[in-house]
Amino acid sequence: SCCSSPQCTHAASRRRRSCKLLWQSAALSIAEMGPTHEKTASSNVKIYNQLLGLW
Numbered sequence: 882s883c884c885s886s887p888q889c890t891h892a893a894s895r896r897r898r899s900c901k902l903l904w905q906s907a908a909l910s911i912a913e914m915g916p917t918h919e920k921t922a923s924s925n926v927k928i929y930n931q932l933l934g935l936w
Contacts, residue, residue: 903931 907928 903928907931
């Protein structure tokens with residue numbers, strides 16, 4: 882994943898850090914949603930869109 886590669890340039894490490902933050906906030910928002918599948922599904926769509934935006 883974009884978060885796990887240790888050998889990278891300064892720019893790549895900055896990108897890796899923002900990826901890590903994005904994943905953390907994604908995990909957090911899903912955890913906050915609880916078991917409501919409908920909400921989680923629409924949240925996942927938003928998260929995937931954000932991840933696509935990174936590239």
